[in-house]
Amino acid sequence: LVGSATVLCTDKTGTLTENRMALAQVWLPSGEALTLKHGQPVSKDCRKLIETAALASDPHPSDPMEVALHNARGTFAGSESSSTLPIHTYGLRPDLPAMSNIWDDDQALTICAKGAPEAIISLCRLSDDAAQKVLKAVEDMATRGIRVLAVATSTAPDRQWADSQLDYHYTLAGLVGLADPIRASVPDAITECRRAGIRVVMITGDYATTARSIASQAGIEEGEVLTGSDLEALDD
Incomplete structure (x- = not known):
């Protein structure tokens, strides 16, 4: 199952970052x-x-x-x-x-x-x-x-x-x-995921602009930012 994964969803705080505010x-x-x-x-x-x-x-x-x-x-x-x-x-x-x-x-x-x-x-x-x-x-x-x-x-x-x-x-x-600093190993890990054909998606409760900046620092490809209200408005 892991070998067939195409999307990886990850938390931000403490996973992508050091959780050291x-x-x-x-x-x-x-x-x-x-x-x-x-x-x-x-x-x-x-x-x-x-x-x-x-x-x-x-x-x-x-x-x-x-x-x-x-x-x-x-x-x-x-x-x-x-x-x-x-x-x-x-x-x-x-x-x-x-x-x-x-x-x-x-x-x-x-x-x-x-x-x-x-x-x-x-x-x-x-x-x-x-x-x-x-x-x-x-x-x-x-x-x-x-x-x-x-x-x-x-x-x-x-x-x-x-x-x-x-x-x-x-x-x-x-x-x-x-x-909260990005973990030093994160950008390389994101690059490896991309090479393996896995798209990384970050999930966080942060302000949208903050989230976009952290994603960029981590090396996550720029994409659409969905807020909680955006998700609630989506249909099945």
Whole structure:
């Protein structure tokens, strides 16, 4: 059966890539964009963005993206993860791919959120022009194969938290871009498959532009990108 295979479907993260995420780029609403290198100084606003992204993550993360954000907080923001836990968490939902943690600093309840750029844009209630500016930055980062998350903050009035993230008015903090290197052996393996007459198809939940860039880096032939909504629209 293997000898007669003509199509090979493969996952991306941890299969084509090393599953070794690191914060690679940040973008601020001011338009400032910075490609990060270990040990380089960053602006106060960039440090605040990185810290907010970490505070919007699980305090004891196992997810590679959240681990990378906590590591970046120590490297670039100059602060380590606290033993304090958020007092409330809003998890990801199918209709709202964003999560928020509420932190109590004894003076106010601060809400830190991160998620899909479109979801955070909605939570921030951005104007069309502002939203397009953010999406343009997302597209620019994604063309480099970077996975992009948007980050935002809010406060809980009267120190009371609401039933849903949708009940707050968030302020956009910026974008964080995470890179996961292609495994060194992958391009040669893809070439061998092609020589054997096997077409390789990558399956991933990434943003379409990010997926296309990673596929190109891996040596997968350029082809059509199908999103989840595209697949749902297909008939038998």
